[in-house]
Amino acid sequence: MFAPLTPQIFTRARWIFARALGAIFFCAFASLGVQIRGLAGENGISPAQKFLDAVWNQLGAQALVEVLTLCWINAGDTMLVTLCVVGALLSIVMICGRCPGLCSLLLWALYLSLCWIATPFTNFQWDALLLETALPAALLLPWKWRADWLRWRPSQQAGLWLLWWLLFRLMFESGAVKLSAGDSNWWSLAALDYHFETQPLPLWTAWYANQIPDGILSMVTLIMFIIELGAPFLILAPGRWRHGGAWALIALQVGILATGNYTFFNWLTIALCLLLFDDTAWPLRLTRMKASGPQPEPWSILARLGLWSLIAVDVSVTIGPLLSSPVPMRIWNPRPWLLSRVLAPTMSFNGYGLFRVMTTSRHEISVEGSDDGEHWRAYEFRWKPGDVNARPGLVAPHQPRLDWQMWFAALSNLQDNPWFVNFLVRLLQGSPEVLGLLKDNPFPDHPPRYLRAVVYDYHFTRYGDGHPGWWKREPLGLYCPPITLKDGRPTLVEPAGK
Secondary structure, three states: OOOOOOHHHHHHHHHHHHHHHHHHHHHHHHHHHOOHHHHHOOOOOOOHHHHHHHHHHHHHHHHHHHOOOHHHOOOOHHHHHHHHHHHHHHHHHHHOOOOHHHHHHHHHHHHHHHHHHOOOOOOEHHHHHHHHHHHHHHHHOOOOOOOOOOOOOHHHHHHHHHHHHHHHHHHHHHHHHHHHOOOHHHHOOOOHHHHHHHOOOEOHHHHHHOOOOHHHHHHHHHHHHHHHHHHHHHOOOOHHHHHHHHHHHHHHHHHHHOOEOOOOHHHHHHHHHHOOOOHHHOOHHHOOOOOOOOOOOOOOHHHHHHHHHHHHHHHHHHOOOOOOOOOOOEOEOOOOOHHHHHHHHHOOOOEOOOOOOOOOOEEEEEEEEEOOOOOOEEOEEOOOOOOOOOOOOOOOOOOOHHHHHHHHHHOOOHHHOHHHHHHHHHHHHOOHHHHOOEEEOOOOOOOOOEEEEEEEEEEEOOOOOOOOOOEEEEEEEEEEEEEEEEOOEEEEOOOOOO
């Protein structure tokens, strides 16, 4: 059934993948760069230096191998912004096709450094996927300034197989965990009845998708399962079958892109799918390269054994029971054994499982400030739902990480999200870096005296229901009771008039 692998015919896919990966890295670094000071800067929500100090106090010198970040050198605002700028510049070099293999490795190191110090705002599955893609990409892609795209070495063969294995796991696990979780909404094919309304940052098109009859949505859900559980097995199939599987996976990603903002995640998945197309599937004029056989191979038997060992390590660490975190879109890594523990600091050997349990209600947190404890004014976020008359907008591939984190915060309580209290403290202090993450500041002259957080239940409006806006909402209660600063510390208060 399966055709023998002929690595030399993936020349064009490799050429295009290098540029696609560079573009995705550019989006990731540019997006994080405009937010990093507000998220992890000295006056940010979760200061990087405070995090590193806490880790060092707990682990001592062992922290250097447990938390792999260049910010051990310096974790100030200048260093954080510099890492983002250097990452964006290296991404441009990679887009130009210069030293793509080396660029991929350096970009991995830079992005890993930022992911470690910007938690909890950088532990999404697309962050993990980008890191896990970059390492085998460093094997697949040429390392010379003037890349020789026709040369094929054992390391490049290993890189291709590892990326195929990554794509298989990403897609198959995404389908399997939906069934293994036992969620009745997935088993009954009713999940899309809720998805468009409850996804983190919907597009305006999601409002229209939410009007589609339930029967049609059930058929779409079934097609999704067929693609996620079936198409990955075509990765090692003969050419046309493999191409068909790739197109099915790409179509699924385009469908997701059409109604939701999932940062660079869908584009990265599509880039991985491009590696399934051999040279016969690409127009010759696209890269102006002539397919040829592999160049003479100087690698030793020891080098080959090392590369096969790398493949074995990756497979052994990443394969496992198809389980996932109870919170959708978080990094899954349930394997506690020694090898996984050693490799965990790299964030590059992960499991995946999107929307393991479908969220069936949409709770949104409104942060409100007051000077007198009686009259409250709401802070507007840039992208998450707030004003019921505001049309959901397109923001991807940029990720407004505070807006995303607010969606997760609404799924749990205040005690599970200590960063949220830090966020409120920064607003009470009037931190310009944190205020820059928001759409507007209702207290432009001075910070408010009090802050509180109110939870609302949001629903899309429907045709003919009499609501003119995009959303309708009802208050559910307080997420955080009124607080104020006393001696620099957040303190619960009972405002006048309550």
